[in-house]
């Protein structure tokens with residue numbers, strides 16, 4: 001199953017709006033991604049329910 005979902009989020013470093021691609025086929029996931037604007041690491045954590053994003057948090061990875 002391939003359920004990729006574009007989700008807007010705010011970078012915890014530069015406060016720019018960024019677009020994350022989330023895999024909704026996974027019920028719970030946490031990973032580190034570099035901000036495409038300021039290139040600093042951010043920890044993306046999310047849970048999904050019924051193919052939708054239930055909770056999303058983006059925190060500083062430093």
Ligand SMILES: [Zn+2]
Nearest residue numbers: 011014035038
């Ligand atoms: Zn940033």
